[in-house]
Amino acid sequence: MHKPPESPQTLSIWRRLTNHTATGFAVVAAVLVIVPLLAIFVDLVMKGASSFNLAFLTQTPKPPGEVGGGMANAIVGTGLILAVASVLGLPLGIGCGIYLAEYGRGRSGDLIRFTADVLNGIPSIVIGMAVYGLIVLRQKHFSAFSGGVALGIMMIPTIARATEEMLLMVPNVVREAALGLGIPKWRTALSITLRTASAGVITGCMLAFARVAGETAPLLFTAFGNQFWNLKLNQPTAALSLQVYTYGLSPYDDWHKQAWTGALILIVMIVGAVAAVRIVTSRGKLKGAS
Protein backbone atom coordinates (compact mmCIF):
# COMPACT_ATOMS: atom_id res chain seq x y z
CA MET A 1 0.00 0.00 0.00
CA HIS A 2 2.72 2.43 0.97
CA LYS A 3 5.18 1.40 -1.71
CA PRO A 4 6.59 4.66 -3.00
CA PRO A 5 6.13 5.36 -6.67
CA GLU A 6 9.22 4.71 -8.71
CA SER A 7 11.27 7.82 -8.89
CA PRO A 8 11.06 9.41 -12.30
CA GLN A 9 14.83 9.87 -12.29
CA THR A 10 15.76 6.20 -12.07
CA LEU A 11 12.88 5.11 -14.24
CA SER A 12 13.56 7.31 -17.16
CA ILE A 13 17.24 6.83 -17.93
CA TRP A 14 16.48 4.27 -20.63
CA ARG A 15 13.35 6.05 -21.70
CA ARG A 16 15.05 9.39 -21.84
CA LEU A 17 17.86 7.88 -23.88
CA THR A 18 15.50 6.40 -26.48
CA ASN A 19 13.55 9.62 -26.52
CA HIS A 20 16.63 11.67 -27.27
CA THR A 21 17.89 9.13 -29.78
CA ALA A 22 14.59 9.24 -31.64
CA THR A 23 14.58 13.03 -31.66
CA GLY A 24 18.17 13.05 -32.84
CA PHE A 25 17.38 10.56 -35.58
CA ALA A 26 14.47 12.63 -36.84
CA VAL A 27 16.62 15.76 -36.95
CA VAL A 28 19.43 13.91 -38.72
CA ALA A 29 16.93 12.51 -41.22
CA ALA A 30 15.61 15.98 -41.98
CA VAL A 31 19.15 17.26 -42.47
CA LEU A 32 20.11 14.28 -44.66
CA VAL A 33 17.11 14.86 -46.88
CA ILE A 34 17.72 18.55 -47.30
CA VAL A 35 21.49 18.35 -47.86
CA PRO A 36 21.26 16.69 -51.31
CA LEU A 37 18.66 19.27 -52.32
CA LEU A 38 21.00 22.09 -51.42
CA ALA A 39 23.94 20.29 -53.02
CA ILE A 40 22.04 19.91 -56.28
CA PHE A 41 21.04 23.54 -56.33
CA VAL A 42 24.51 24.79 -55.47
CA ASP A 43 26.03 22.58 -58.18
CA LEU A 44 23.45 23.72 -60.70
CA VAL A 45 24.11 27.36 -60.05
CA MET A 46 27.90 27.03 -59.84
CA LYS A 47 28.34 24.87 -62.91
CA GLY A 48 25.39 26.14 -64.87
CA ALA A 49 25.91 29.86 -64.55
CA SER A 50 29.49 29.77 -65.86
CA SER A 51 28.55 29.09 -69.46
CA PHE A 52 25.29 30.95 -69.41
CA ASN A 53 25.27 33.75 -71.94
CA LEU A 54 23.14 35.32 -74.60
CA ALA A 55 24.36 32.90 -77.26
CA PHE A 56 23.02 30.03 -75.18
CA LEU A 57 19.55 31.47 -75.44
CA THR A 58 19.71 32.50 -79.09
CA GLN A 59 21.85 29.97 -80.98
CA THR A 60 21.46 26.37 -82.04
CA PRO A 61 24.01 23.73 -81.02
CA LYS A 62 27.41 23.75 -82.68
CA PRO A 63 28.88 20.47 -83.94
CA PRO A 64 31.01 18.64 -81.35
CA GLY A 65 34.45 20.10 -81.01
CA GLU A 66 33.42 23.64 -81.80
CA VAL A 67 33.04 25.74 -78.69
CA GLY A 68 29.93 27.87 -78.28
CA GLY A 69 26.43 27.52 -79.55
CA GLY A 70 23.33 27.28 -77.46
CA MET A 71 20.06 25.55 -76.86
CA ALA A 72 17.64 28.08 -78.31
CA ASN A 73 15.99 25.44 -80.48
CA ALA A 74 15.57 23.14 -77.47
CA ILE A 75 13.94 25.87 -75.40
CA VAL A 76 11.51 26.63 -78.19
CA GLY A 77 11.00 22.89 -78.75
CA THR A 78 10.12 22.36 -75.11
CA GLY A 79 7.60 25.17 -75.42
CA LEU A 80 6.12 23.60 -78.55
CA ILE A 81 5.79 20.17 -76.95
CA LEU A 82 4.33 21.60 -73.77
CA ALA A 83 1.79 23.58 -75.80
CA VAL A 84 0.57 20.39 -77.46
CA ALA A 85 0.55 18.65 -74.08
CA SER A 86 -1.55 21.43 -72.56
CA VAL A 87 -4.04 21.42 -75.42
CA LEU A 88 -4.59 17.72 -74.79
CA GLY A 89 -4.09 17.52 -71.04
CA LEU A 90 -5.89 20.60 -69.70
CA PRO A 91 -9.41 19.99 -71.09
CA LEU A 92 -9.29 16.25 -70.49
CA GLY A 93 -7.85 16.64 -67.01
CA ILE A 94 -10.22 19.37 -65.90
CA GLY A 95 -13.19 17.60 -67.50
CA CYS A 96 -12.28 14.40 -65.74
CA GLY A 97 -11.99 16.31 -62.47
CA ILE A 98 -15.43 17.85 -62.97
CA TYR A 99 -16.85 14.41 -63.67
CA LEU A 100 -15.31 12.98 -60.51
CA ALA A 101 -16.49 15.84 -58.31
CA GLU A 102 -19.92 16.64 -59.75
CA TYR A 103 -21.15 13.48 -61.44
CA GLY A 104 -19.02 10.54 -60.35
CA ARG A 105 -20.56 9.65 -57.03
CA GLY A 106 -21.14 5.95 -57.55
CA ARG A 107 -19.18 2.96 -58.71
CA SER A 108 -18.17 4.49 -62.03
CA GLY A 109 -16.65 7.46 -60.24
CA ASP A 110 -14.62 5.17 -57.99
CA LEU A 111 -13.45 3.20 -60.99
CA ILE A 112 -12.30 6.28 -62.86
CA ARG A 113 -10.68 7.74 -59.76
CA PHE A 114 -8.79 4.52 -59.31
CA THR A 115 -7.81 4.39 -62.99
CA ALA A 116 -6.51 7.95 -62.78
CA ASP A 117 -4.31 6.93 -59.86
CA VAL A 118 -3.09 3.91 -61.79
CA LEU A 119 -2.34 6.07 -64.85
CA ASN A 120 -0.40 8.39 -62.58
CA GLY A 121 1.78 5.48 -61.55
CA ILE A 122 2.57 4.09 -64.99
CA PRO A 123 6.25 4.72 -65.72
CA SER A 124 6.68 7.59 -68.15
CA ILE A 125 8.83 5.48 -70.43
CA VAL A 126 6.01 2.97 -70.88
CA ILE A 127 3.67 5.78 -71.91
CA GLY A 128 6.33 6.88 -74.37
CA MET A 129 6.38 3.36 -75.86
CA ALA A 130 2.62 3.27 -76.24
CA VAL A 131 2.54 6.67 -77.94
CA TYR A 132 5.38 5.53 -80.18
CA GLY A 133 3.17 2.64 -81.29
CA LEU A 134 0.14 4.85 -81.73
CA ILE A 135 1.58 7.85 -83.54
CA VAL A 136 5.23 7.48 -84.50
CA LEU A 137 4.84 4.07 -86.13
CA ARG A 138 1.80 5.22 -88.11
CA GLN A 139 3.36 8.53 -89.18
CA LYS A 140 6.67 6.78 -89.83
CA HIS A 141 8.66 9.59 -88.23
CA PHE A 142 9.29 11.16 -84.84
CA SER A 143 7.43 14.38 -84.15
CA ALA A 144 6.82 17.17 -81.69
CA PHE A 145 3.16 16.23 -81.80
CA SER A 146 3.73 12.71 -80.49
CA GLY A 147 5.94 14.07 -77.71
CA GLY A 148 3.18 16.46 -76.74
CA VAL A 149 0.63 13.66 -76.69
CA ALA A 150 2.82 11.57 -74.39
CA LEU A 151 3.29 14.47 -71.96
CA GLY A 152 -0.39 15.42 -72.23
CA ILE A 153 -1.42 11.92 -71.17
CA MET A 154 0.85 12.26 -68.15
CA MET A 155 -0.75 15.57 -67.19
CA ILE A 156 -4.32 14.23 -67.13
CA PRO A 157 -4.38 12.29 -63.84
CA THR A 158 -2.57 15.00 -61.86
CA ILE A 159 -4.91 17.71 -63.11
CA ALA A 160 -7.99 15.53 -62.67
CA ARG A 161 -7.29 14.71 -59.05
CA ALA A 162 -6.36 18.30 -58.20
CA THR A 163 -9.50 19.63 -59.88
CA GLU A 164 -11.66 17.09 -58.09
CA GLU A 165 -10.13 17.95 -54.74
CA MET A 166 -10.66 21.68 -55.28
CA LEU A 167 -14.23 21.30 -56.55
CA LEU A 168 -15.13 19.21 -53.53
CA MET A 169 -13.96 22.08 -51.33
CA VAL A 170 -16.64 24.31 -52.80
CA PRO A 171 -19.55 24.12 -50.35
CA ASN A 172 -22.72 22.51 -51.60
CA VAL A 173 -24.69 25.61 -50.66
CA VAL A 174 -23.12 27.40 -53.61
CA ARG A 175 -24.32 24.72 -56.04
CA GLU A 176 -27.79 24.65 -54.49
CA ALA A 177 -28.05 28.42 -54.68
CA ALA A 178 -27.13 28.37 -58.35
CA LEU A 179 -29.51 25.54 -59.15
CA GLY A 180 -32.20 27.26 -57.12
CA LEU A 181 -31.89 30.30 -59.36
CA GLY A 182 -32.75 28.08 -62.27
CA ILE A 183 -29.24 27.93 -63.71
CA PRO A 184 -28.77 24.66 -65.58
CA LYS A 185 -26.35 22.17 -64.15
CA TRP A 186 -23.71 22.58 -66.85
CA ARG A 187 -23.64 26.34 -66.30
CA THR A 188 -23.43 25.78 -62.55
CA ALA A 189 -20.51 23.41 -62.93
CA LEU A 190 -18.57 25.67 -65.30
CA SER A 191 -19.41 29.23 -64.26
CA ILE A 192 -20.11 28.78 -60.56
CA THR A 193 -18.32 25.79 -59.08
CA LEU A 194 -15.27 25.70 -61.32
CA ARG A 195 -14.98 29.47 -61.13
CA THR A 196 -15.06 29.41 -57.36
CA ALA A 197 -12.37 26.77 -57.29
CA SER A 198 -10.32 28.30 -60.10
CA ALA A 199 -7.31 29.28 -57.99
CA GLY A 200 -6.88 25.73 -56.79
CA VAL A 201 -7.47 24.26 -60.21
CA ILE A 202 -4.84 26.54 -61.71
CA THR A 203 -2.45 25.41 -58.99
CA GLY A 204 -3.05 21.79 -59.96
CA CYS A 205 -2.51 22.59 -63.62
CA MET A 206 0.75 24.39 -62.91
CA LEU A 207 2.01 21.50 -60.82
CA ALA A 208 1.15 19.05 -63.59
CA PHE A 209 2.86 21.36 -66.05
CA ALA A 210 5.97 21.55 -63.91
CA ARG A 211 5.98 17.81 -63.53
CA VAL A 212 6.00 17.06 -67.25
CA ALA A 213 8.22 20.01 -68.25
CA GLY A 214 11.31 18.12 -67.14
CA GLU A 215 10.23 14.71 -68.40
CA THR A 216 12.75 13.07 -70.65
CA ALA A 217 11.96 9.38 -70.91
CA PRO A 218 8.75 9.60 -72.97
CA LEU A 219 10.37 12.08 -75.36
CA LEU A 220 13.22 9.72 -76.25
CA PHE A 221 11.14 7.94 -78.84
CA THR A 222 8.50 10.50 -79.60
CA ALA A 223 10.05 13.98 -79.99
CA PHE A 224 13.47 12.33 -80.43
CA GLY A 225 15.55 15.51 -80.41
CA ASN A 226 16.98 17.68 -83.12
CA GLN A 227 20.15 19.74 -83.49
CA PHE A 228 18.47 22.33 -85.69
CA TRP A 229 15.54 24.70 -85.60
CA ASN A 230 12.16 23.14 -85.97
CA LEU A 231 8.79 24.74 -85.58
CA LYS A 232 6.74 22.08 -87.33
CA LEU A 233 4.59 19.77 -85.28
CA ASN A 234 5.28 16.74 -87.45
CA GLN A 235 9.06 16.93 -87.34
CA PRO A 236 11.52 15.65 -84.74
CA THR A 237 12.05 18.35 -82.17
CA ALA A 238 14.67 19.19 -79.61
CA ALA A 239 13.67 19.54 -75.97
CA LEU A 240 15.65 21.00 -73.11
CA SER A 241 15.49 17.82 -71.06
CA LEU A 242 16.58 15.64 -73.99
CA GLN A 243 19.44 18.00 -74.73
CA VAL A 244 20.60 17.87 -71.11
CA TYR A 245 20.56 14.08 -71.31
CA THR A 246 22.53 13.73 -74.54
CA TYR A 247 24.99 16.47 -73.61
CA GLY A 248 25.47 15.08 -70.11
CA LEU A 249 26.42 11.66 -71.44
CA SER A 250 28.57 12.98 -74.28
CA PRO A 251 32.37 12.82 -74.03
CA TYR A 252 32.90 16.54 -74.70
CA ASP A 253 33.76 18.92 -71.92
CA ASP A 254 32.06 21.88 -73.52
CA TRP A 255 28.85 19.91 -73.88
CA HIS A 256 28.98 18.95 -70.21
CA LYS A 257 29.05 22.63 -69.31
CA GLN A 258 26.13 23.30 -71.63
CA ALA A 259 24.21 20.41 -70.06
CA TRP A 260 24.55 22.08 -66.67
CA THR A 261 23.37 25.40 -68.08
CA GLY A 262 20.40 23.69 -69.74
CA ALA A 263 19.59 21.97 -66.47
CA LEU A 264 19.79 25.30 -64.66
CA ILE A 265 17.31 26.89 -67.08
CA LEU A 266 15.01 23.90 -66.76
CA ILE A 267 15.04 23.99 -62.97
CA VAL A 268 14.54 27.76 -62.87
CA MET A 269 11.46 27.31 -65.06
CA ILE A 270 10.06 24.51 -62.92
CA VAL A 271 10.87 25.87 -59.49
CA GLY A 272 9.62 29.27 -60.62
CA ALA A 273 6.28 27.71 -61.51
CA VAL A 274 6.05 25.76 -58.27
CA ALA A 275 7.05 28.74 -56.14
CA ALA A 276 4.60 31.02 -57.92
CA VAL A 277 1.88 28.50 -57.23
CA ARG A 278 2.92 28.35 -53.59
CA ILE A 279 2.77 32.11 -53.18
CA VAL A 280 -0.61 32.38 -54.90
CA THR A 281 -2.15 29.56 -52.90
CA SER A 282 -0.86 30.79 -49.56
CA ARG A 283 -2.51 34.16 -50.25
CA GLY A 284 -5.98 33.10 -51.22
CA LYS A 285 -7.31 29.77 -52.41
CA LEU A 286 -10.54 28.64 -50.84
CA LYS A 287 -9.83 29.67 -47.30
CA GLY A 288 -13.20 31.28 -46.81
CA ALA A 289 -15.05 28.42 -48.42
CA SER A 290 -14.03 25.58 -46.16
Place this chain on the structure above:
Amino acid sequence: MPESPNPANSPGSVEPAQKPLTAIPTLAQTATERKTVAVSSALERIRRTHPRSSRIPDKTFALLILLTGLSVFAIVVFVAWELVDKSKLSLHQFGFSFFWGRDWDPVNDQYGALPFIYGTLVSSFLALLIAVPLSIGVAVFITEMCPIRLRPIISFLVELLAAIPSVIYGLWGVFALAPLLREYVEPFLAKTLGWTGFFSGPMYGIGMLAAGIIMSIMVIPIISSITREVLTAVPQSQREAVLALGATRWEMIRMGVLRNARIGIVGGIILGLGRALGETMAVTMVIGNRAEISRSLFAPGYTMASVIANEFTEATGDLYLSALVEIGLALFLVTLIVNALARLLVWTITRGQTGRASA
Protein backbone atom coordinates in the same frame (compact mmCIF):
# COMPACT_ATOMS: atom_id res chain seq x y z
CA MET B 1 -22.45 0.76 -5.50
CA PRO B 2 -21.87 -2.80 -6.67
CA GLU B 3 -22.76 -3.44 -10.26
CA SER B 4 -25.95 -5.37 -10.62
CA PRO B 5 -25.23 -8.72 -12.20
CA ASN B 6 -28.87 -9.29 -12.98
CA PRO B 7 -29.15 -9.89 -16.72
CA ALA B 8 -32.92 -9.68 -16.70
CA ASN B 9 -32.81 -6.03 -15.65
CA SER B 10 -30.43 -4.64 -18.17
CA PRO B 11 -32.41 -5.08 -21.40
CA GLY B 12 -35.44 -3.64 -19.72
CA SER B 13 -33.54 -0.58 -18.60
CA VAL B 14 -32.00 -0.01 -21.99
CA GLU B 15 -35.09 -0.35 -24.10
CA PRO B 16 -37.00 2.77 -23.06
CA ALA B 17 -33.87 4.80 -23.61
CA GLN B 18 -33.53 3.43 -27.12
CA LYS B 19 -37.06 4.01 -28.24
CA PRO B 20 -36.96 7.76 -28.69
CA LEU B 21 -33.54 7.41 -30.35
CA THR B 22 -34.96 5.21 -33.05
CA ALA B 23 -38.11 7.24 -33.28
CA ILE B 24 -36.44 10.57 -33.98
CA PRO B 25 -34.65 9.61 -37.20
CA THR B 26 -37.81 8.10 -38.65
CA LEU B 27 -39.66 11.31 -37.99
CA ALA B 28 -36.85 13.30 -39.52
CA GLN B 29 -36.72 10.91 -42.43
CA THR B 30 -40.38 11.28 -43.23
CA ALA B 31 -40.01 15.02 -42.98
CA THR B 32 -37.11 15.12 -45.40
CA GLU B 33 -38.90 12.64 -47.64
CA ARG B 34 -41.92 14.86 -47.71
CA LYS B 35 -39.69 17.81 -48.47
CA THR B 36 -37.81 16.07 -51.27
CA VAL B 37 -41.08 14.90 -52.76
CA ALA B 38 -42.33 18.47 -52.69
CA VAL B 39 -39.11 19.84 -54.16
CA SER B 40 -38.90 17.22 -56.89
CA SER B 41 -42.51 17.74 -57.88
CA ALA B 42 -41.84 21.46 -58.05
CA LEU B 43 -38.77 20.77 -60.15
CA GLU B 44 -40.87 18.55 -62.37
CA ARG B 45 -43.34 21.37 -62.87
CA ILE B 46 -40.54 23.78 -63.74
CA ARG B 47 -39.13 21.28 -66.18
CA ARG B 48 -42.49 20.82 -67.81
CA THR B 49 -43.05 24.54 -68.18
CA HIS B 50 -39.55 25.07 -69.54
CA PRO B 51 -38.98 24.27 -73.19
CA ARG B 52 -37.34 20.94 -73.82
CA SER B 53 -34.43 22.57 -75.57
CA SER B 54 -33.00 23.90 -72.31
CA ARG B 55 -32.38 20.35 -71.14
CA ILE B 56 -30.34 19.40 -74.19
CA PRO B 57 -27.21 21.39 -73.24
CA ASP B 58 -27.33 19.79 -69.82
CA LYS B 59 -27.45 16.33 -71.32
CA THR B 60 -24.67 17.03 -73.81
CA PHE B 61 -22.50 18.52 -71.10
CA ALA B 62 -23.03 15.51 -68.87
CA LEU B 63 -22.15 13.26 -71.78
CA LEU B 64 -19.03 15.26 -72.66
CA ILE B 65 -17.85 15.23 -69.08
CA LEU B 66 -18.50 11.52 -68.85
CA LEU B 67 -16.44 11.04 -72.00
CA THR B 68 -13.48 12.95 -70.56
CA GLY B 69 -13.76 10.82 -67.45
CA LEU B 70 -13.82 7.68 -69.52
CA SER B 71 -10.83 8.91 -71.54
CA VAL B 72 -8.61 8.12 -68.56
CA PHE B 73 -9.90 4.60 -68.55
CA ALA B 74 -9.51 4.37 -72.31
CA ILE B 75 -5.89 5.54 -72.13
CA VAL B 76 -4.92 2.87 -69.63
CA VAL B 77 -6.66 0.18 -71.68
CA PHE B 78 -5.04 1.51 -74.82
CA VAL B 79 -1.55 1.47 -73.28
CA ALA B 80 -2.05 -2.12 -72.16
CA TRP B 81 -3.38 -3.19 -75.54
CA GLU B 82 -0.57 -1.45 -77.40
CA LEU B 83 2.05 -3.18 -75.26
CA VAL B 84 0.48 -6.63 -75.63
CA ASP B 85 0.02 -6.17 -79.34
CA LYS B 86 3.59 -5.06 -80.00
CA SER B 87 5.15 -7.73 -77.82
CA LYS B 88 3.25 -10.67 -79.32
CA LEU B 89 6.23 -11.85 -81.31
CA SER B 90 8.48 -12.12 -78.31
CA LEU B 91 5.72 -13.58 -76.14
CA HIS B 92 5.25 -16.42 -78.62
CA GLN B 93 8.94 -16.95 -79.23
CA PHE B 94 10.16 -17.14 -75.65
CA GLY B 95 7.11 -17.64 -73.45
CA PHE B 96 7.86 -17.41 -69.77
CA SER B 97 11.50 -18.36 -70.20
CA PHE B 98 11.96 -14.74 -71.26
CA PHE B 99 11.88 -13.77 -67.63
CA TRP B 100 14.61 -16.09 -66.44
CA GLY B 101 16.84 -16.10 -69.49
CA ARG B 102 20.20 -14.57 -68.61
CA ASP B 103 21.39 -13.79 -72.11
CA TRP B 104 20.58 -10.55 -73.83
CA ASP B 105 22.15 -10.98 -77.22
CA PRO B 106 20.60 -8.91 -80.01
CA VAL B 107 23.16 -10.18 -82.53
CA ASN B 108 21.91 -13.75 -82.23
CA ASP B 109 18.33 -12.72 -81.52
CA GLN B 110 18.43 -14.32 -78.09
CA TYR B 111 16.64 -12.38 -75.37
CA GLY B 112 16.35 -13.01 -71.66
CA ALA B 113 15.30 -10.30 -69.23
CA LEU B 114 16.69 -11.62 -65.96
CA PRO B 115 19.62 -9.18 -65.65
CA PHE B 116 17.24 -6.26 -66.07
CA ILE B 117 14.69 -7.63 -63.64
CA TYR B 118 17.47 -8.25 -61.16
CA GLY B 119 18.83 -4.73 -61.63
CA THR B 120 15.41 -3.15 -61.22
CA LEU B 121 14.64 -5.13 -58.08
CA VAL B 122 18.01 -4.62 -56.42
CA SER B 123 18.24 -0.89 -57.18
CA SER B 124 14.65 -0.30 -56.04
CA PHE B 125 15.18 -2.32 -52.88
CA LEU B 126 18.37 -0.42 -52.14
CA ALA B 127 16.55 2.86 -52.71
CA LEU B 128 13.78 1.88 -50.30
CA LEU B 129 16.31 0.68 -47.73
CA ILE B 130 17.78 4.18 -47.63
CA ALA B 131 14.60 6.16 -48.25
CA VAL B 132 12.14 4.55 -45.83
CA PRO B 133 13.82 5.40 -42.50
CA LEU B 134 14.78 8.84 -43.75
CA SER B 135 11.34 9.73 -45.04
CA ILE B 136 9.57 8.49 -41.94
CA GLY B 137 12.10 10.43 -39.87
CA VAL B 138 11.46 13.59 -41.85
CA ALA B 139 7.70 13.16 -41.66
CA VAL B 140 7.83 12.63 -37.91
CA PHE B 141 10.15 15.60 -37.56
CA ILE B 142 7.81 17.85 -39.52
CA THR B 143 4.58 16.78 -37.87
CA GLU B 144 5.67 16.14 -34.29
CA MET B 145 8.88 17.94 -33.43
CA CYS B 146 9.57 20.85 -35.69
CA PRO B 147 8.86 24.38 -34.41
CA ILE B 148 5.67 25.48 -36.06
CA ARG B 149 7.29 28.30 -37.99
CA LEU B 150 9.86 26.02 -39.58
CA ARG B 151 7.23 23.50 -40.64
CA PRO B 152 6.12 24.99 -43.97
CA ILE B 153 9.72 25.72 -44.95
CA ILE B 154 10.93 22.18 -44.42
CA SER B 155 7.91 20.60 -46.05
CA PHE B 156 8.37 22.94 -49.00
CA LEU B 157 12.01 21.91 -49.34
CA VAL B 158 11.10 18.23 -49.23
CA GLU B 159 8.38 18.83 -51.81
CA LEU B 160 10.91 20.63 -53.96
CA LEU B 161 12.86 17.37 -54.21
CA ALA B 162 9.89 15.95 -56.09
CA ALA B 163 9.89 18.83 -58.54
CA ILE B 164 13.46 18.28 -59.74
CA PRO B 165 13.36 16.45 -63.07
CA SER B 166 14.82 13.00 -63.26
CA VAL B 167 17.40 14.03 -65.86
CA ILE B 168 18.85 16.64 -63.50
CA TYR B 169 19.22 14.00 -60.80
CA GLY B 170 21.04 11.95 -63.39
CA LEU B 171 23.35 14.81 -64.33
CA TRP B 172 24.12 15.48 -60.69
CA GLY B 173 24.63 11.77 -60.10
CA VAL B 174 27.18 11.50 -62.89
CA PHE B 175 29.19 14.61 -62.14
CA ALA B 176 28.84 15.06 -58.37
CA LEU B 177 27.69 11.88 -56.67
CA ALA B 178 29.71 9.32 -58.63
CA PRO B 179 33.10 10.98 -58.00
CA LEU B 180 32.18 11.32 -54.33
CA LEU B 181 31.34 7.64 -54.13
CA ARG B 182 34.47 6.63 -56.03
CA GLU B 183 36.86 8.70 -53.95
CA TYR B 184 35.46 8.39 -50.45
CA VAL B 185 32.37 6.25 -49.86
CA GLU B 186 33.23 3.13 -51.81
CA PRO B 187 36.79 2.73 -50.47
CA PHE B 188 35.39 3.15 -46.97
CA LEU B 189 32.63 0.60 -47.54
CA ALA B 190 35.08 -1.83 -49.12
CA LYS B 191 37.39 -1.56 -46.11
CA THR B 192 34.70 -1.96 -43.45
CA LEU B 193 32.08 -4.14 -45.10
CA GLY B 194 34.05 -5.71 -47.94
CA TRP B 195 33.86 -9.15 -46.29
CA THR B 196 30.11 -9.36 -47.01
CA GLY B 197 30.77 -9.48 -50.73
CA PHE B 198 28.31 -6.71 -51.43
CA PHE B 199 31.01 -4.07 -51.45
CA SER B 200 33.92 -5.39 -53.44
CA GLY B 201 35.50 -5.22 -56.84
CA PRO B 202 36.61 -2.21 -58.84
CA MET B 203 35.18 1.11 -57.77
CA TYR B 204 33.83 3.11 -60.67
CA GLY B 205 31.51 5.34 -58.70
CA ILE B 206 28.91 4.62 -61.32
CA GLY B 207 26.96 1.44 -60.60
CA MET B 208 24.20 -0.15 -58.62
CA LEU B 209 25.03 1.75 -55.42
CA ALA B 210 24.90 5.12 -57.15
CA ALA B 211 21.57 4.22 -58.75
CA GLY B 212 20.13 3.18 -55.40
CA ILE B 213 21.23 6.39 -53.70
CA ILE B 214 19.95 8.67 -56.48
CA MET B 215 16.65 6.83 -56.56
CA SER B 216 16.28 7.02 -52.79
CA ILE B 217 16.55 10.82 -52.99
CA MET B 218 13.81 10.80 -55.63
CA VAL B 219 11.53 8.51 -53.65
CA ILE B 220 11.84 10.30 -50.30
CA PRO B 221 9.38 13.12 -51.10
CA ILE B 222 6.72 10.60 -52.13
CA ILE B 223 6.95 8.43 -49.04
CA SER B 224 7.36 11.34 -46.67
CA SER B 225 4.44 13.34 -48.05
CA ILE B 226 2.08 10.37 -47.72
CA THR B 227 3.44 9.58 -44.28
CA ARG B 228 2.91 13.19 -43.27
CA GLU B 229 -0.64 13.05 -44.54
CA VAL B 230 -1.37 9.91 -42.54
CA LEU B 231 0.33 11.24 -39.43
CA THR B 232 -1.67 14.46 -39.45
CA ALA B 233 -4.83 12.39 -39.86
CA VAL B 234 -4.18 10.75 -36.47
CA PRO B 235 -6.49 12.58 -34.07
CA GLN B 236 -4.84 14.94 -31.63
CA SER B 237 -6.67 13.29 -28.74
CA GLN B 238 -4.61 10.12 -29.32
CA ARG B 239 -1.42 12.05 -28.70
CA GLU B 240 -2.81 13.80 -25.68
CA ALA B 241 -4.08 10.55 -24.22
CA VAL B 242 -0.70 8.85 -24.48
CA LEU B 243 1.09 11.91 -23.13
CA ALA B 244 -1.35 12.04 -20.23
CA LEU B 245 -0.27 8.53 -19.28
CA GLY B 246 3.21 9.88 -18.74
CA ALA B 247 4.81 8.82 -21.98
CA THR B 248 7.86 10.56 -23.35
CA ARG B 249 7.59 12.19 -26.75
CA TRP B 250 9.10 9.20 -28.52
CA GLU B 251 6.75 6.82 -26.72
CA MET B 252 3.87 9.05 -27.69
CA ILE B 253 4.98 8.99 -31.32
CA ARG B 254 5.52 5.23 -31.30
CA MET B 255 2.35 4.23 -29.48
CA GLY B 256 -0.04 7.02 -30.26
CA VAL B 257 0.92 8.04 -33.76
CA LEU B 258 2.98 5.54 -35.73
CA ARG B 259 0.96 2.55 -34.59
CA ASN B 260 -2.23 4.18 -35.80
CA ALA B 261 -0.70 5.27 -39.06
CA ARG B 262 1.25 2.16 -39.99
CA ILE B 263 -1.01 0.90 -42.77
CA GLY B 264 -0.97 4.28 -44.44
CA ILE B 265 2.81 4.42 -44.16
CA VAL B 266 3.07 1.00 -45.78
CA GLY B 267 0.85 2.34 -48.55
CA GLY B 268 3.24 5.26 -49.01
CA ILE B 269 6.23 2.92 -49.13
CA ILE B 270 4.59 0.81 -51.80
CA LEU B 271 3.78 3.95 -53.76
CA GLY B 272 7.45 4.90 -53.53
CA LEU B 273 8.37 1.43 -54.74
CA GLY B 274 6.13 1.95 -57.76
CA ARG B 275 7.97 5.13 -58.59
CA ALA B 276 11.36 3.50 -58.08
CA LEU B 277 10.56 0.54 -60.33
CA GLY B 278 9.64 2.78 -63.25
CA GLU B 279 12.33 5.40 -62.76
CA THR B 280 14.26 5.78 -65.98
CA MET B 281 16.52 8.70 -66.75
CA ALA B 282 18.47 9.20 -63.56
CA VAL B 283 19.10 5.48 -63.23
CA THR B 284 20.10 5.09 -66.86
CA MET B 285 22.70 7.79 -66.39
CA VAL B 286 24.32 6.40 -63.24
CA ILE B 287 23.84 2.63 -63.19
CA GLY B 288 26.47 1.84 -65.79
CA ASN B 289 24.25 -0.10 -68.20
CA ARG B 290 25.83 -3.53 -68.27
CA ALA B 291 23.52 -6.54 -68.51
CA GLU B 292 25.23 -8.63 -65.87
CA ILE B 293 24.18 -10.05 -62.55
CA SER B 294 26.79 -9.30 -59.97
CA ARG B 295 26.73 -9.60 -56.24
CA SER B 296 28.72 -6.46 -55.58
CA LEU B 297 26.81 -3.20 -55.41
CA PHE B 298 29.85 -1.42 -56.88
CA ALA B 299 29.41 -3.24 -60.18
CA PRO B 300 27.45 -1.68 -63.00
CA GLY B 301 24.00 -3.07 -63.69
CA TYR B 302 21.04 -2.48 -65.90
CA THR B 303 17.34 -1.95 -65.23
CA MET B 304 14.21 -2.70 -67.22
CA ALA B 305 13.42 0.95 -67.77
CA SER B 306 16.95 1.88 -68.79
CA VAL B 307 17.33 -0.91 -71.34
CA ILE B 308 14.20 0.43 -73.02
CA ALA B 309 15.54 3.97 -72.91
CA ASN B 310 18.87 2.97 -74.38
CA GLU B 311 17.94 0.43 -77.00
CA PHE B 312 14.39 1.13 -78.14
CA THR B 313 15.24 3.64 -80.86
CA GLU B 314 18.20 1.59 -82.03
CA ALA B 315 16.47 -1.77 -82.07
CA THR B 316 16.72 -3.32 -85.50
CA GLY B 317 14.65 -6.36 -86.22
CA ASP B 318 11.13 -7.14 -85.15
CA LEU B 319 12.03 -9.64 -82.47
CA TYR B 320 14.44 -7.23 -80.79
CA LEU B 321 11.79 -4.50 -80.71
CA SER B 322 9.18 -6.94 -79.51
CA ALA B 323 11.42 -8.16 -76.69
CA LEU B 324 11.91 -4.58 -75.53
CA VAL B 325 8.17 -3.98 -75.59
CA GLU B 326 7.69 -7.13 -73.55
CA ILE B 327 9.98 -5.68 -70.90
CA GLY B 328 7.81 -2.58 -71.02
CA LEU B 329 4.73 -4.74 -70.60
CA ALA B 330 6.21 -6.46 -67.57
CA LEU B 331 7.10 -3.07 -66.10
CA PHE B 332 3.58 -1.84 -66.78
CA LEU B 333 1.96 -4.82 -65.07
CA VAL B 334 4.25 -4.70 -62.04
CA THR B 335 3.76 -0.96 -61.47
CA LEU B 336 0.03 -1.39 -62.03
CA ILE B 337 -0.22 -4.02 -59.32
CA VAL B 338 2.06 -2.13 -56.96
CA ASN B 339 0.18 1.14 -57.40
CA ALA B 340 -3.22 -0.47 -57.10
CA LEU B 341 -2.14 -2.11 -53.86
CA ALA B 342 -0.76 1.13 -52.47
CA ARG B 343 -3.85 3.12 -53.40
CA LEU B 344 -6.14 0.55 -51.84
CA LEU B 345 -4.16 0.70 -48.60
CA VAL B 346 -4.09 4.49 -48.49
CA TRP B 347 -7.74 4.63 -49.43
CA THR B 348 -8.94 2.29 -46.74
CA ILE B 349 -7.01 4.33 -44.22
CA THR B 350 -8.21 7.76 -45.21
CA ARG B 351 -11.75 6.49 -45.68
CA GLY B 352 -11.83 4.98 -42.22
CA GLN B 353 -10.54 8.24 -40.82
CA THR B 354 -13.07 10.49 -42.52
CA GLY B 355 -15.78 8.09 -41.39
CA ARG B 356 -14.55 8.28 -37.84
CA ALA B 357 -14.22 12.04 -37.94
CA SER B 358 -17.73 12.59 -39.22
CA ALA B 359 -19.31 10.07 -36.84
